[in-house]
Amino acid sequence: DQDLPGVLVSGLEGPHGICEDHIGDLQKHFTLITLQEFLENNTRFGPKVQAVYIWGGKPAVTQELLQSLPSLKIIASAGAGLDHLDLKLIASCGVKVANTPQAVSSPTADMGMALLLAAARRVVEGHRLAIAPDTENFSANWMGQEVTGATLGIIGMGSIGYKIAQRARAFEMKILYHNRKRRKLEEEEAVGATYCESLDDLLQRSDFVLLAVSLTPQTQRLIGKRELNLMKPTAILVNIGRGLLVDQDALVQALQTGVIKGAALDVTHPEPLPRDHPLLKLENVTLTPHAGSATHQARRQMMENLVASILASLHGLPIPNEVRLNWDNSVA
Numbered sequence: 001d002q003d004l005p006g007v008l009v010s011g012l013e014g015p016h017g018i019c020e021d022h023i024g025d026l027q028k029h030f031t032l033i034t035l036q037e038f039l040e041n042n043t044r045f046g047p048k049v050q051a052v053y054i055w056g057g058k059p060a061v062t063q064e065l066l067q068s069l070p071s072l073k074i075i076a077s078a079g080a081g082l083d084h085l086d087l088k089l090i091a092s093c094g095v096k097v098a099n100t101p102q103a104v105s106s107p108t109a110d111m112g113m114a115l116l117l118a119a120a121r122r123v124v125e126g127h128r129l130a131i132a133p134d135t136e137n138f139s140a141n142w143m144g145q146e147v148t149g150a151t152l153g154i155i156g157m158g159s160i161g162y163k164i165a166q167r168a169r170a171f172e173m174k175i176l177y178h179n180r181k182r183r184k185l186e187e188e189e190a191v192g193a194t195y196c197e198s199l200d201d202l203l204q205r206s207d208f209v210l211l212a213v214s215l216t217p218q219t220q221r222l223i224g225k226r227e228l229n230l231m232k233p234t235a236i237l238v239n240i241g242r243g244l245l246v247d248q249d250a251l252v253q254a255l256q257t258g259v260i261k262g263a264a265l266d267v268t269h270p271e272p273l274p275r276d277h278p279l280l281k282l283e284n285v286t287l288t289p290h291a292g293s294a295t296h297q298a299r300r301q302m303m304e305n306l307v308a309s310i311l312a313s314l315h316g317l318p319i320p321n322e323v324r325l326n327w328d329n330s331v332a
């Protein structure tokens with residue numbers, strides 16, 4: 001229907017496509033214009049685009065793209081992370097931004113716990129052992145780290161970090177956290193979490209260090225050689241945030257030389273890793289393919305939230321999940 005508002009999407013199929021099941025739903029509300037169609041004829045399609053629908057960080061919103069979309073009102077970005085968007089540039093064009101933090105927080109927290117448990121109890125190695133035809137050394141001397149009662153250091157106590165603390169509490173873990181802002185006392189007490197103003201202190205005391213912090217210029221390479229050296233040699237690093245939070249070369253070295261015990265990573269840099277990357281060869285690494293929000297329920301919820309945000313912006317209504325900037329361009 002040509003009268004439906006035009007929404008730019010990166011593609012309808014292939015690796016950059018949005019979830020196939022959702023295309024039909026989106027087409028009930030919008031005329032979907034793919035990046036390819038737009039690039040082939042931007043004078044025809046540019047003025048029709050009122051919203052950009054970002055899935056998996058794509059399409060990239062550059063100054064050039066913004067300039068060729070004169071009717072653009074909103075950028076609706078799937079997920080919680082906003083590191084792929086230049087929020088200041090977008091705001092300077094009078095364009096709004098919305099994301100989907102509620103839809104992803106529980107499944108991403110679940111993934112954090114899944115990775116923590118998998119790495120601690122060597123689930124992936126165990127699977128290989130269990131299916132191996134050679135049963136001679138079946139499970140002999142094959143041990144992991146105890147989770148119950150261990151100390152978990154959560155870096156980034158936003159909604160995902162907090163949900164991880166709620167889950168970890170059920171495992172009787174001692175919970176430390178480091179965050180830009182301290183949480184309210186009653187929120188700390190509800191999950192039994194102790195604030196560590198010093199990141200070094202958290203790193204030294206934790207058996208598991210879990211990254212649930214947004215990627216910003218301040219958090220890029222937050223965990224480097226120095227920080228890894230502060231961690232216990234028995235500690236496991238879990239990253240469900242962004243690959244660039246960690247100096248990956250330093251991590252590889254720490255894992256190869258026993259500076260830390262292991263790592264479980266839902267995110268890397270780049271994604272996917274090149275086939276010959278050393279992280280792919282280490283026994284003490286557990287990887288998942290940036291799948292924090294990869295549940296049927298979450299993906300549907302994300303799409304529904306984005307549709308609601310786009311429709312609200314086009315109708316001049318308050319925008320659900322609008323991302324607001326502080327005076328210093330940090331996210332409010």
Ligand SMILES: O=C(O)C(=O)CO
Nearest residue numbers: 079080081104292293
């Ligand atoms: O919510 C996000 O930012 C994600 O990365 C989803 O997996």
